[in-house]
Amino acid sequence: MNLFEKRLGPFYDPWEAASEAVRRRVMRRRLADYAAWARRLPFYRDRLAGFDPKAEHPLLKVPVLASDDLRDLVPPKSERLLTAKKGGCTVFQSGGTTGSPKSALFASGEIDGLDLPNARGFFAVGLTPKDRVANLWAAGSLYMTFIHVNRMLQDYGCVNFPLSNHAAPEFTHMVARLFKTNCVTGITSVALNALRGMERLGLEGIRIEKLYYGGEHIYEADKAEIRRRFGTEIIAAPGYGTIDSWYIGYQCQLTPTGVFHCHDDQCWLEIADEATGRPCAPGETGMAFATAFPRRLTPIVRYRVGDRAQWVGKPCPCGRTTPLFRLLGRGDDVLRIGFDSVAYDYVQDCVAEVGGLSGSVQMRKERFQGRDRLIVAVETAAPKTELSRLKKALEKRILAQRPTLAKAVRTGEVLPVRVELRKPGALPRNPRTGKLIRAVDAL
Ligand SMILES: [Zn+2]
Numbered sequence: 380m381n382l383f384e385k386r387l388g389p390f391y392d393p394w395e396a397a398s399e400a401v402r403r404r405v406m407r408r409r410l411a412d413y414a415a416w417a418r419r420l421p422f423y424r425d426r427l428a429g430f431d432p433k434a435e436h437p438l439l440k441v442p443v444l445a446s447d448d449l450r451d452l453v454p455p456k457s458e459r460l461l462t463a464k465k466g467g468c469t470v471f472q473s474g475g476t477t478g479s480p481k482s483a484l485f486a487s488g489e490i491d492g493l494d495l496p497n498a499r500g501f502f503a504v505g506l507t508p509k510d511r512v513a514n515l516w517a518a519g520s521l522y523m524t525f526i527h528v529n530r531m532l533q534d535y536g537c538v539n540f541p542l543s544n545h546a547a548p549e550f551t552h553m554v555a556r557l558f559k560t561n562c563v564t565g566i567t568s569v570a571l572n573a574l575r576g577m578e579r580l581g582l583e584g585i586r587i588e589k590l591y592y593g594g595e596h597i598y599e600a601d602k603a604e605i606r607r608r609f610g611t612e613i614i615a616a617p618g619y620g621t622i623d624s625w626y627i628g629y630q631c632q633l634t635p636t637g638v639f640h641c642h643d644d645q646c647w648l649e650i651a652d653e654a655t656g657r658p659c660a661p662g663e664t665g666m667a668f669a670t671a672f673p674r675r676l677t678p679i680v681r682y683r684v685g686d687r688a689q690w691v692g693k694p695c696p697c698g699r700t701t702p703l704f705r706l707l708g709r710g711d712d713v714l715r716i717g718f719d720s721v722a723y724d725y726v727q728d729c730v731a732e733v734g735g736l737s738g739s740v741q742m743r744k745e746r747f748q749g750r751d752r753l754i755v756a757v758e759t760a761a762p763k764t765e766l767s768r769l770k771k772a773l774e775k776r777i778l779a780q781r782p783t784l785a786k787a788v789r790t791g792e793v794l795p796v797r798v799e800l801r802k803p804g805a806l807p808r809n810p811r812t813g814k815l816i817r818a819v820d821a822l
Contacts, residue, residue, distance in 0.1 A: 515565030548576030601738030663693025
């Protein structure tokens with residue numbers, strides 16, 4: 380039986396329809412088991428002293444595990460987080476684009492365990508055995524995602540094309556034409572680049588019905604463009620998580636952009652105010668912290684995911700009972716321009732409102748003679764005759780809803796906002812992952 384045929388109940392697996400009482404009992408038991416497992420390490424023995432399995436928020440008094448702490452606990456620096464010093468494992472790298480890689484160690488059974496959240500997520504966003512999927516996830520250089528997505532796709536019952544992020548646009552285009560791939564999955568910027576590349580090479584005989592992205596947010600401007608150009612029917616994220624935190628969430632076909640169901644049998648997700656440590660009520664924004672039940676080789680308790688999020692507090696119309704959260708992106712994509720703090724999401728909203736521009740946007744800060752300048756670079760395929768109008772419209776739009784910034788520009792404390800329009804694919808990307816570099820602070 381393939382993974383598609385193994386599904387049980389109205390959704391992929393019975394957990395997605397479990398009642399509140401079952402969900403609470405199972406999750407608490409898993410958390411207690413996991414804490415007991417982690418306690419075998421001296422590192423967690425002290426940290427878990429404050430674990431209170433009966434409390435409403437059992438981990439509230441347990442210290443947070445920051446990304447930089449983690450680097451010092453695992454090889455090559457140390458083995459303090461390893462529950463087994465012998466036996467095989469696979470070494471992946473997580474984050475960190477400069478310097479020595481931060482490693483993440485997975486025992487082989489742990490990699491197999493990604494089948495469930497992968498199959499659950501891809502099923503929820505409409506993957507069927509009829510689909511022919513171009514897998515453009517990042518491969519090589521100790522990267523993880525391609526490996527487990529490939530594993531799941533080959534066992535799902537669909538037709539799998541392991542192209543990776545290294546495939547040239549011409550090759551992806553040829554495969555789409557000859558083999559009729561109807562579905563693309565990959566890191567958002569890589570998948571969008573591949574689609575835009577296909578369009579440049581001609582769309583005759585090509586129809587991309589489904590785009591399954593991840594690793595980065597997708598913006599409404601991008602979604603609108605892809606729907607319009609390709610007639611794409613489903614654009615959704617089958618999974619959200621980090622290599623350290625495991626899978627945290629997945630979308631269904633009814634979740635709006637940025638909203639996810641929580642894989643709450645896989646991880647204990649907390650959303651808390653970082654300044655006070657107080658857990659957030661639905662609708663309140665806080666930092667996401669994850670405790671990753673399947674990570675047994677290197678237990679991960681209260682890991683600071685690095686993304687801001689909020690609980691939605693309402694059930695999803697799809698009927699799944701896995702709770703919804705809204706992802707608000709990384710807290711660090713903000714530039715301080717004069718006295719104003721400009722968030723990347725704000726700039727993206729302005730780009731979508733202007734229209735005719737893609738969602739590939741980079742914002743930069745420059746300092747000239749002691750004054751700040753915000754520069755917004757946007758990729759667009761608009762004709763030359765349109766560029767001057769689009770540039771002015773976006774400059775105006777950015778200032779329109781920011782009175783502090785607009786005033787600072789008027790008085791000369793801050794230099795005027797500059798919009799630069801670039802050809803598709805011209806903005807700088809991380810050479811390893813293909814992710815767009817979203818915000819660049821002044822040196
Ligand atoms: Zn749903």
